[in-house]
Amino acid sequence: MENVEIVRCYCFNPLCKSSIFASKKNTTVFEPLSRVMSEQIRCKYCNEELVSKPLLKIKNQINGCLHDDVQADASVVDKNSISYLFETISQ
Ligand SMILES: [Zn+2]
Numbered sequence: 001m002e003n004v005e006i007v008r009c010y011c012f013n014p015l016c017k018s019s020i021f022a023s024k025k026n027t028t029v030f031e032p033l034s035r036v037m038s039e040q041i042r043c044k045y046c047n048e049e050l051v052s053k054p055l056l057k058i059k060n061q062i063n064g065c066l067h068d069d070v071q072a073d074a075s076v077v078d079k080n081s082i083s084y085l086f087e088t089i090s091q
Pocket residue numbers: 011012013016017018019043044045046047048
């Protein structure tokens with residue numbers, strides 16, 4: 001496997017022990033971009049769909065198109081507050 005872009009994914013389920021809110025543990029899940037874009041990555045502990053930067057971008061673009069329906073998806077957290085989580089991975 002070469003030229004595989006790895007992205008960080010996070011569980012945002014507040015009730016999950018492996019979520020981003022369980023700060024004591026390493027909650028980052030690394031997945032290939034191709035897999036993130038082609039299927040839903042689910043948390044192995046709570047089965048919630050994991051959130052990744054490419055998916056956030058797409059959701060934000062969709063929300064931007066919908067305007068009035070922005071708050072319909074409460075699971076999308078403010079992109080500015082969590083942007084540090086998705087900084088480029090240098091290998
Ligand atoms: Zn979880």
